[in-house]
Amino acid sequence: MDSVLELRAIRKSFAGFAALDGADFTLRRGEVHALLGENGAGKSSLMNVAAGLYAPDGGRILIGGREQRLGGPREATAQGIGMVHQHFHLVKPFTVAENILLANPRGRFSRGIETIEREIAFCTNMLGFVVDPHRRLDSLSVAEQQRVEIVKVLLGGATIIILDEPTAVLTDEEADGLLTTMRRLAAQGTAVVLVTHKLREVTRYADRVTIMRGGRHVAACDPKTMSTAQLTELTVGVALPSPVREKTARGELRLIVAGLRVEHETGRTALDGVGFQVRAGEIYGIAGVSGNGQSELVGALTGTTAVAAGDIWMSGAGHIADRPPAIRRSGGLAAIPADRYAQALAGGLSITDNYAVAGVMAGRYGPWGWLDRKAMAKAAAAAVRAFDVQGVRGLKQRAGLLSGGNAQKLVLARELAGDPVLIVAHGPSRGLDARACAAVHERLLAARARGNAVVLVSDDLDEVIGLADRIGVMSRGRIVAEFDAPADRQAIGRAMVDHG
Numbered sequence: 001m002d003s004v005l006e007l008r009a010i011r012k013s014f015a016g017f018a019a020l021d022g023a024d025f026t027l028r029r030g031e032v033h034a035l036l037g038e039n040g041a042g043k044s045s046l047m048n049v050a051a052g053l054y055a056p057d058g059g060r061i062l063i064g065g066r067e068q069r070l071g072g073p074r075e076a077t078a079q080g081i082g083m084v085h086q087h088f089h090l091v092k093p094f095t096v097a098e099n100i101l102l103a104n105p106r107g108r109f110s111r112g113i114e115t116i117e118r119e120i121a122f123c124t125n126m127l128g129f130v131v132d133p134h135r136r137l138d139s140l141s142v143a144e145q146q147r148v149e150i151v152k153v154l155l156g157g158a159t160i161i162i163l164d165e166p167t168a169v170l171t172d173e174e175a176d177g178l179l180t181t182m183r184r185l186a187a188q189g190t191a192v193v194l195v196t197h198k199l200r201e202v203t204r205y206a207d208r209v210t211i212m213r214g215g216r217h218v219a220a221c222d223p224k225t226m227s228t229a230q231l232t233e234l235t236v237g238v239a240l241p242s243p244v245r246e247k248t249a250r251g252e253l254r255l256i257v258a259g260l261r262v263e264h265e266t267g268r269t270a271l272d273g274v275g276f277q278v279r280a281g282e283i284y285g286i287a288g289v290s291g292n293g294q295s296e297l298v299g300a301l302t303g304t305t306a307v308a309a310g311d312i313w314m315s316g317a318g319h320i321a322d323r324p325p326a327i328r329r330s331g332g333l334a335a336i337p338a339d340r341y342a343q344a345l346a347g348g349l350s351i352t353d354n355y356a357v358a359g360v361m362a363g364r365y366g367p368w369g370w371l372d373r374k375a376m377a378k379a380a381a382a383a384v385r386a387f388d389v390q391g392v393r394g395l396k397q398r399a400g401l402l403s404g405g406n407a408q409k410l411v412l413a414r415e416l417a418g419d420p421v422l423i424v425a426h427g428p429s430r431g432l433d434a435r436a437c438a439a440v441h442e443r444l445l446a447a448r449a450r451g452n453a454v455v456l457v458s459d460d461l462d463e464v465i466g467l468a469d470r471i472g473v474m475s476r477g478r479i480v481a482e483f484d485a486p487a488d489r490q491a492i493g494r495a496m497v498d499h500g
């Protein structure tokens, strides 16, 4: 047998809930193997078992045909298993090179930081990425951090590479670059696991696909023999309709951004005179290759990034460019940030607290000290039902334990509650399965139909084109072109790179 990794009948429970219920998985040498399944199906849990992060309650792990007990991630690394996690394991105040050194403390890196910088350059060249080894992690976008994780695993010398939703934060082009590299590594004998929700990637790049549901294996097959409709049905259990964008009347101005400048501490200009307007009942989409100022724009709008010059005016709240986030929120701003764990959820707090916090700040549950906890729990329970947040064993459960997609649904439920003046959404369907993704799109269109103004920043061009009434293309901190719906995909794609 040429199987390099075999997981047999793996079981793993969390507080009595079986996340893995006898899951099987076989990985062969030299293949790209996709792992599909709905949010909460157990994909990350199973791969965390393979990477030595979770100790299974039952089942067997065979590496290269020999049974192994992995005492921890270091033991998995020693067996050649490297994993790029869905939620990154990087140290924020350190530079790229320092992070990579930390992960590979011994061996060939003992020669010092210059060697690592050379290795990083070599590796990113091969991947077709640009990663500056001197940048601090906290100055990088989510997509850029993702690249650092991939470089870290590759330089660690892994022969089994597990990528947990690596392309969720990449553009089509970046994703193609990464997956082409993985195919090349596979041709040289590396085994690659690709956890993804994107069927296009499965049919294009995978030699085999395993589908999971409810903590178990439901099928393994050659994706080239399946249609995407068949794969969706196996994953979700039903066929899905696509959302429709109906004609709505545009209302009054809700947001005016003019001459916006943002500068990094290093003096680099991140936003260079950005201006656009959004009306009630309108979705304004921002397209572009990630890292061109999108994160800074979202930060400037929501109040987490300092503005050097320019104006942001929001209906009902006035000029807010130098106002703190709380003032903006009480003026009717709702935010769905890209990094939901770092910016939108307090992982250590309960689901109820995470949901109700917005209402608490608005005084909806009474004054501090006299909070109506029953009403908070009731509202949270209703939201969990309405947004189909799965994996909730109780409302007191910590929000950090939700699977990636379900955590995002909780954020959406909170931010879309009420009647926001303006919704700023950054990559709102990142990491969501097909069903949840369709639900998010439906929610954003419903907000638009209700007369909310929406700024939708997304690396997923199809998402922007499908939802937005107008699209601004960002490149190097500027909006370089604007398109009205129905927009031409190719023209947008050209604008994204022409100026890049």
Ligand SMILES: Nc1ncnc2c1ncn2[C@@H]1O[C@H](COP(=O)(O)OP(=O)(O)OP(=O)(O)O)[C@@H](O)[C@H]1O
Pocket: 014, 015, 018, 019, 037, 038, 039, 040, 041, 042, 043, 044, 045, 046, 086, 390, 391, 392, 401, 402, 403, 404, 405, 406, 431, 433
């Ligand atoms: N450390 C943990 N403690 C408690 N529950 C957990 C833990 N890790 C995962 N779970 C639960 O196990 C189930 C499976 O989660 P997992 O993260 O493996 O799903 P997934 O298939 O990766 O989903 P997604 O596509 O949303 O990333 C979920 O219901 C999740 O809430």
Ligand SMILES: [Mg+2]
Pocket: 043, 044, 045, 086, 164, 403, 404
């Ligand atoms: Mg996951």
